Every structure is written in C-alpha cells, then in structure tokens.
Amino acid sequence: MSVFDYTTQPGFDLISETPNAGTTVDPKEVQLWFGPQHPGITGNMSVQLWLEGDTIKRGITHVGYLHRGFEKLMERRKFIQSFPIVCRMCVAEPDTTEYLLASSLEELSGLDQAVPEKGQWLRTLVMEMSRLQVTLMVMGGQVGTMGMGTAPNWTYTLRDFLLDSFEELTGGRVYHMYITYGGVRRDLTPGFAQRLEATLDRIEERLPYLDDLILNSAVFQQRTQGVSVVPAEWADELGITGPVLRAMGVARDTRRDYPYLKYPELDFKVCTATGSDIYARTQVRRAEIAESIHIIRQILQMMPQEGPYCAKLPNMLTWTIPAGSTYVRAESSRGEMGFVMVTDGSDTIRRVHLRGPSYTNAVTILERMLPGMNIADLSATMVSLQTCPPEIER
C-alpha cells in the first residue's frame, strides 16, 4: 500500500502567504476570498482562492468563524449540563451529537444496559428522521447552488413538515434536546405515528417530481456529471465516510458495520452510486431519502407502544462517572460522526472531542480538489461534500 502522494498539496507558505521554493506564481493570478459572507458558502466559513481567469489555481480553507469552544465549555459543566449544549455542535443535525454524548457517557457509567427498549426505538426514530431532514435540505441546497429555485423551495418545505413532527415529539423545531442519558425525554404523543406517516407520504409523493427537477434535469446533469471527482484511492487514506464514500461505490455505513441502537433489527440497504462526482453524491442522497422513509416506516411498526422510555436516572446534579475513555460512532447524514470521551471520575467530562466527516472533507479533501476547478463549481462541490463549519471548529 502506497503512502499518499502529496505533491498536490499547495506549495505555499501560509504564514507569509508566499509560494514555497520551486512553486511558480503566475503574475495574472488573482486572490479571492470566497466567504464568509457569500450566498453560496455552506455556512459561516471561507475559502481563500488564487485564481487565473475563472480557474482556481489553489486555495486554503479557513474556519473558526463559528468557534464557540464547546469542548472547553463541556469540561466545566456537569454531565447533564453538557446535554443542551452538545446539540449546537452541528446545527442542522443535532440528534446525532445528542446520541453520541448520551451513549458515550452511558457506556462509561454502565448505564447503557439500563436504557429501555422503547427508549432505544425512539432514539432510532429520531436519528433517522434527522438524517432524512438533513438529506432533504442538502438536496435542495445542492441544486440551489446552481441557481435552480424550485427544488429548494420544495425540499425545504418538505423538511419543514418533518420539523413539525420534531416539534410535536421533542418540543423544539431545530434544537430537539431529546436524546439524553438513559433514553429519551418524552414519550410519543397520541396519533404521532399517523401524522408522521402522512408526512412521509407527502415526501414520497413529491420524490418523482424532485427527480425530474434534479437528477433527470439536463441542466443539472451537465453541471454535475464528472465534476469534482474524489479519487477512489483517497477513501481509506483520508478516512472518507458517508455519501461521499458511497458515491465511489463503496458500501460502507456505520449503521450496518458498527451496529448500534435498533439498526440491526431493521431492514435497509446501503445506497451506493458510481462516478464519485457531484451527480453520484446526489444520487446517493436521493436513494437515502427513500431508504430513510422505508426505515422510519419500519420503526413506527416495530416500536413497542407501551413501556418506559427512559431509565431511572441518578441525581443528575451530583452524578459522577468512573474514569475511562471511549470512542462511539454513529452515521449522520454526512458520514461517520464520533465522540472521543474521556472521564476522570469527577462530575464533569475530562475531554470530549467530536470527530466529524466535515473535518477532512472541508479542509484536506477540498483543498486538494481545488486546483483546476472552475470557480462556478465550488459552491456545488462544497455542498456535495457537506462541509459543515460548526462541526469542524466546534
């Protein structure tokens, strides 16, 4: 196995912003900041570009605009106090981080055995709903970057119907703060399953139209096929996961490979595509929407109606957890998310570190894909990689 060939890295001294010896700089080169204030940027981040015409010569990712120091803040909060803060790590998809915090501390405290059956099912339900709503949002964002307006209007609205379900179940539209230690915070409301089914039907009914607008559209095909190809040999070496990996035709999915919650009992397939370009990634996401709907329907059918949804908790104000360290992972819409959790026997976390797929996607991969890219494709590339700045800098 060959060590990665890193001749493509920017031969550039970042401190002095001058090229390294051996790198030539074209006098026609123009420096351009893409973001943080730009309608096409995925969140509050920026890419510093060097252009020749509209072709990118090289670029550097800059993050830190959303840095809140979560990891530091959680080190000085009691375990239960970390729970409301953790969902802010990834704004669009808060449930994954909530689950990771809960499961990592449950594992270290031995509470994991006590999580009741219904709590597990509700967690699975919320996680899958969350994946579905983010995938819908990214589908819309993907075509939105190419100036197409109809599909985003539809997908955001469909997502909003799912947010209504979240609001009904968890009490919040965006920050659900629902999955907590020992299970979840509230039971299903009466009639929730029917309403969620209706929402799923609504989404499903719209999917063929979305196909026509997106995947079958000649404009979209022209803009995305063969654009921003992630080479297959980067997959293992850079730790690529999620739709970006599955668009290379590699069927890896944390839900199946490292079974957690109730996923082993559910029937689902790992959606893949070939081509590894933006189009392939969109195809994977489109297939995952259908697959998520399929999974949620199974969950609603298989979930027990009665029973406790949360384990009996100790006094959360004085809860201490024995010293230890662990790594837990879960499949978010972007790929594998993981928490490194270190405790030291006190009532606070010693160290927590979020490992997210955006971390390499937005920096290592993006910077190496930039040379030669047309600047018009940059937004679409970033959305297809799902670079999520709050997750990178936390």
Place this chain on the structure above:
Amino acid sequence: MSLKNVIAPFSAWARAVQKPFTVPTAETFRPGADRYRGWHINDTEQCIGCGTCSDICQNSAIDMKPVDEPNKGDSGLRPLVDYGRCCWCALCVDVCPSGSLGLSSNYIWIDRDPDVFRYIPGVDRKEWDSDEKGWRKDDGFNLVDPDRVPMPMMMPVEDRVKTWAEVVLGYTEAEARAEAARCVECGLCVAACPAHMHIPDYIAAIRDGHYDVAVNHIYDNNPLPEMCGKVCTRRCEDVCSIGVNGDPLAIRWLKRFATEQFSDLSAVLSHEQPQIGTGKSVAVIGGGPGGLTTAFYLAVRGFKVTVFEALPQVGGATFFGIPKYRFPLGSLEKQIKLMTDWGVEIKTNHKVEPDEFKQLQQDYDAIYIGTGLLKPSSLRAEGEDLPGVMPAIEMLIDHHLGKTVEVGQHVVVVGGGNVAIDAARISRRLGAEVTIAYRRRLEDMPADYEEIEDAEAEGVHLMTQNIPLRVEQLPGGRLDFIWGPAEMISEGGGRPRPKLIEGIENHLAVDKVIVAIGQKPDLRWLPADVAEQISNSWGGITCDENGMTAAPGVFAGGDLVNSTADAISAIADGLKAVDGIINYLGLGTKP
C-alpha cells in the same frame, strides 16, 4: 443529454395550480405544538424556591430573587429567567422538584430594548401565564432520584418483638453515599430544622466520603447528633424539596451514619472558640437535650458548667422516653462522654429543691432550666384511678431504670403520639397483645409515620376514632375498657375534631390501660415566688427572644417553654440560651 432530460424539469408546472403550503401571516400564526418549549411559567403557589432550576441551568440564565420573607418549606425566592441566556432546554422544568415550573407554547417576543427580556415567571404577569399547552414535567423522566435508598431493618418482623436490639440497622457506606447523592442542596431543610443545622453541607461531605468533615458540620450546632440521627422528629424531611414528588432525603439516617463512623468523637472534632467564659459559671437544671446543649457549648467557651439531674442518668426524655431498640444506651453514653471530656460537670441523682435554687442563684452567674414535662395528663374518664390504669411516662421511666413493669396479656394504650407508640412497642416486647386507641384518624396521629408503620408491623393493633368512656374493674383483676366511636367534624378552619357518636358502647377486656395523652409541666421544685414570676397560664415558662425568663439570669428552654415535645426544639432552645447567657453576661459582640 436526451430530450427527455430537457423536458423533465417542466413537470414541476403541474404543481402550479395546487394549494400553496405557505403559513399565514403574523395575525394568525400557528400555535406552538402541545409540548413546545416557549417562555417560562411558574405556579408560585407550588414553587418552593429551592433553586434547583438555577443549579441545573448550564447557561446561568436563572437567578433566584427574593419575593417575600421565607417560610418553612419555602425559601421565599423565585426564579428570574434571563432570556439573554436561556436556551429553552427545559432542564429546569424537568428537574423542578415541586413541578411548579413549566414552559408555555408561546414563542414570539420582540422588542427593541434588550433589557426587557427578563422576568420572574408567575410574579411578573405575562400574557402566556395561563397557557395550558407547552412543556411540562413528565413522570417518566426524572433528573433527581425520587426513590430513597431503603433502610436495612431487622428481619423478619416477628423477631423484632423478641429482642431489645436496634430495629433499624443503619446504612452501609455505599448506601449512605448513594442516598447523600440524591440531595440537591437547596437548604430548605436548614430553615425547617429548629436548630438550623448545616444539613446540605454534611450531606455533601458524606457524598464525597469525608465523614470527619460531616461530623464537624453536624456538631457545629447539635451536641446530640447520634440521638437526633436515630429518633429526631425530622421536620427537615417534611420540607425536603425532593420529598414534594418523591421520598424525602433520609437526612436523619445520614446524620446517624456519619456519627456512627467514629467511636471516639474527640479525635475528629475540633473547635477554635475563644475562651470568653473563663471564670464564669452556669448551672443547668435538668439534663435533657436542651440543658446538655447549653452546657456543652458554654463549656466549649470556657464556662464552668454544672448539670443537675434528678435521675441516675442524664439525657432527659432521650434517656427515659426513647426505647432502647431505637436508641441504645451506648450511643447516649458516647455523646455524654464527649461532653464530660470537654469540661461539662454532671451531677446525677440530684434533685434541686426550692431552697437550693436560691443558693444556685447566688453561686452561679446564670441558670438554665430545662426540666421538661413530667406530670402526666389525666384520662378524664371514669375509673382512671383504678389500679391497672397507669401513665405511660411512669411506665417508660420505670422500664428504663430497670424496674419490672407488669403489663399482663393485653394492653390498651390511649393516645397517638410518639410516647404512645413507644409504650405500645415496649409492651409488645414485654409479651403483651397491644391495642392503641386514638381519638382521631390515622393521618392525624402526631407520631412519626415510620414509627406507626413499624408498630403495626410488630403486631400492634391500631384503633382510631374512638373516645374512652370509662374503665371498669372486671373480676380476676382485669379491666373493661369502654369506648365509643367518634366521627370527625370540621368546624370553621382548623383540623377536624372528633365528636362522640352517642349511644354506642364498645367493650375491650384488658389487663392494663396505659395513658399516653400528654404531660404537663411541674414546677413545684421552684421557690414559690420564682415560679410565680416566670410561669405562664398553662404552667410552663415564658421566655423572651434570648431564652431568658422574667427572672434575670434565669434561662429556660425545652418542653417547658415550647411545648412541641421534640428533642431538636429543645436543642434549639439550648442554643438560643447559649447566646442569651453570653449576651446577658456581657461577653458577646451583640449589645
């Protein structure tokens, strides 16, 4: 690129004629979901001001603000929410021990002034105060532990009546720490405790395993903690915030656990009190908890303190009034030993006479009276002076002084207080069948509910709502206890009063009738003029806020003064007298 793909997007036009999804404008906004987490509401009647919401808030968004003077069981504080901090996680709602806090489903609050986003829910009126919807506490999700760690008891129950050994076995270390971890450190118990013990502090120390620190906190204002740890009436647990929707913290058992960890208390206790009392002397008449408290804390300050006790053993009601299966003599002696080690002089079998009292007034700088209530109240029913009808207090004293108490085969105990329960359980251990006859309902019984449960478990039969009519002699030395049923009637406010249902007479053949319907003060040992000066209408003693009676230099406390008949109030009176005596002698900082 096929023609099909060029045409495909135009399929979207099919949707153009359909109804849009757009929500209406501001005048008719969608209401929040039933569980929506909007602005706070608070039922200020239910709220106890424990501050747990403020403790759990990771945003430090909640301040506790004084809104009125604290009562027992209510700190007088109410949460003020800063919406410049709040993140609507609703942990405050889920942790709220009283269940008073909630979130409404309203979600729109707009202003140009950033300083308005703060208010005290329930106190500052808001339009969403009466919102039925919104996030509320749910029984299935508890952030505090409502279930007490069960106390190990002597098992099986049948064995308990065969022995005088302690029934309550005490927590193990793991159990005690687990129980201590349930505390939310609100401090309402501090208000409820007559002595204002540092309860949250010692519970926190127990939780962290620092038992020496805990004992130092405990001894800071209670010199008889092992007694309190076993038999206290524990008003603290009545107001415990966890107890509002769960089992209150076992504060009593935790205190017991901490003090039991050390057999030699002087090894772990220390004090740094200045010896302000050197050269001054104080006489304490009556070696009950109040007197011993005064004696101990004055001796710590260098006073020469002498305790005069009529019985052969100090401890007062804690000695003769509490059965040994609840409070073994060894525990009492351990605490008395610390007092004598730290300089308290104790004279037992020394009953003060009127003339001697005059002499004590001459010899000592101050006198503390804590002789308690010893004269039994009468049954006020025909046949009360028959042989076989005896006051419970005499029975308890005789029993604890080692005299033989004859109870026969079947005993009826009249009364519903702790003394009645103790007399009943002692009689049970002496081999009798026991019936308790009480005028009111079971829930009206002043006795500790756990004591009542234990008594029932030990086979004591409880008979409520009955009024003794008379006692008659039966042939063969037995007695006929005749009683009539009562109904409870409420008049005006106040608690319901039992009223005899006329015309019904029930008979119960018993060997003894033990009367436990209270005691009265007995001040005949005082010189008549002093007694006249300091006593009040019911025969007790009235004190000012410093614990001093109308006679200068004569202080009093305990049952004689407060008539609540529990040890911790006597200890509180003793503490008050410590300050009073120091100030009276001009040694304190207070003018």
Place this chain on the structure above:
Amino acid sequence: MKKFDPDRPWDLTTLPTTMAPQGSRPHAPVEDQCFLGAEADIKQPPKLQEAVATIKNWFRASSLNVLAFGTGCGAIELRPLSTSRFDMSRFGIPGAPTPRQSNVFIISGYLSVKTLTRVIRCYEQMPDPKWVVALGSCTINGGMYWDSYNTIKVLDLYLPVDVYVSGCMPRPEALIAGFQYLMDDVKKGKANGWHHYLENLEWYRENQKQVITDWDLPNYNW
C-alpha cells in the same frame, strides 16, 4: 445611578439601563432622522420635511433587503424563511448577496470574535439607512455561550441593534413578526441605530477594538 461619562464610555457601571450611551436607540426628532450628511443641508420648511420623511420611511419599510450572511446557528431558519413555507418575499423582504445592496443585517445568534470582524466590515459597507435584527439569546446577554472565550456577549456594545427577536433559536414565524416590528419602527422613524452608530462611532470603535486585537479594518468614508 451614575451618569454616563463620555470620557469613560466603556465603563459599564455608568450606564443606567442600556449599554450604549444615551440609550442604544435614541429617539431623535423626526426631521433629524432622515436628513443626514448632505441631505441635512437642504433647507426646507418643517411641514414639508416631515411629510417627506414620512413618505421616505414608508418606502424604506417596504424594501428591506436582507444581507445573506449567516453569522451563527440562527441562519438555519433563514432558508425555511426564504422558501415557500414561510416565504418572506411576500412581505417585500428579499435576500441580497452583498452588503452594498442590502440594508438589513440579521445577526443570527452568537458572534465569535473572528466573525465580529467580518460583521463590522459588512455593516460598515452597507449603505444608510440600515438596520440590525438580532436573533436569539446570544445577542442579548451571551446566551448559552456566556462563558465561552471566543464569543462576544452583548451585541449592542459593538453594533447598534434595532430589533431583538428572542428565542434559541427563534422560529421563522417569530422572525416574520420581528420584521413586521422593524417595519413599524421604520415607518414611525424609530429605528435609527445606523444614525446612532455614526454619532457614537468612537464609542463603538473603542468597544470593538477591545475584543478585536488585530485591528485592520478600513475606515469607510461616510
């Protein structure tokens, strides 16, 4: 209550209720509100001035162009707001891609120091009149990042804020209500934080430079 001391504008203890001097939203007389700079020199009868101001404010309230800059988590609700479910364009509120074409700045939550630098730069590039809508707890008093080393706590120390929409995060409906509130204020001539910013630029600069250590923002020519 101490009086505001112009020599010590950063001393917060001198401020009675609001953070900025003379209140964070001064209610200047109507004729002052709309005639700044060159316009103020034009001499017109007071009645006419008032009428012109009313008409101008009405126009301004009907064309709020929101800068597309998602500064914090609240930005996630801006997409639903601009798409068909909530559809803010029916209120005459379109998005604008650059500061030069926009006049409403939505501060969607907390601001890290790094973002604050860009926000100030964008704000100063925006043409007058311009308004700031602050979303969420974080802009009022730090929110859940009250102890974070990298976020500012009180937005009106650094930028003039015209409307606060409370919530974490505010729902799109709350945002619409916030816009309607802003429109009302604009129509009545009450929303003039931009005016205030110019008048107290030194005070704002002082505060800004306290957190932005590498100050390299250009001085825009107003």
Place this chain on the structure above:
Amino acid sequence: MFDINHGNLDDSPDVGQEIVRRIHDRFGDFPARFQKADLVRLDVPQKDIIPVLSWLRTETPFVQLTHLTAVDWLEDGQFELMYLVTAPDLMVSLHLCVRLDRAKAEAESVFNLWLQAETYEQEINEMFGIHFPGSPRQGVPFILEGWRDMPPMRRDFDTVAYCDRTHPVRPGREHQDSRVYVGRKFGEKGYLK
C-alpha cells in the same frame, strides 16, 4: 493483508485480540484494554508510537486515521495524544494513547503517514500548544484569530476569568443561592466553628 509470521489478519476470529497480540510480539507488552467489539485501547510509550503507527499504516489493514486528539492531564504534568486507527474493512479500531511530558510538549508528526493529520496537528498545536515538528501548518492559526492568551484547551486556561476580563456582559443580574439565603434569613450559625 498477509503477514508471513502470523497468517492473514482477516481470517482471525477476533481481530482486536489478534492485532494486539501482533503488536505485543513486535513492539513490546503495552497495556491493552478490550473495551468493546470494535475498540481496543493501547497505551503506548512515546518512543514506540511512530513505529507502531507506521507499521499499522503500511503493513496491516489499519490504514485509516479516524481522529487524533489530545487530553491535558494537568495534575500529572502530561499531555495525552489519542490516535484512533481503524481498519475499515475489518471494522475494528485501535485507540493508541501516548503520554507526553507537558513541559516539553512536542510530538513527532504523523503527517507523512496520513495527509489529514496536518489539520489535526494544526488544531492541537493551536488549542493545546503541542508542537509537531515537520507538520506543514504548525503555528498557522486555524480557528482562533488574534489570540494572545495561552492555548485555550489547556486545563489551566480559565475561560470564565478570560470572559470576565474580555467580554462584558449585560449588567443587572443578581443571584441568591437558596442555601445561603435561607441560612442567613433564619440565622443559621455554628457554635463550634
């Protein structure tokens, strides 16, 4: 991945046990903790970490660096670096933990083994002040801008004190702790202390 001494790792019934056995055979008896089916923690001395990682990267299926992070053990005077190395096909991860001297916070870079380590090492360098000589972006600000204080993720950096110093908050808040308030109102006092 065929190893001439041990046979094929993929055929092993328990990959975690097997890879630890091979590491033990080759590098020494590092303490290992088998935490769950897909995670083994190994505490590796600092001198052995690069050889172990290189071997894993080049000669075993453990080709993926899932993350790299640091923990500050202030009371021990040490930093701990945690490398999570994953075999994506075998679905097993190794958590390799190495302790560094806190006074001499320097570790060898793994940039030559994994390209994305440059970002991880850049962040650790910024947030903990651990230096990775040879890693390309050392000293380049990644997240913070204009930071003058000590690296913020160090345990001795007090974020509340920093905020009090740097970021003013809105005045007018006043909190009464119920425990203290009640004690004061009812005249709680001690007679020994």
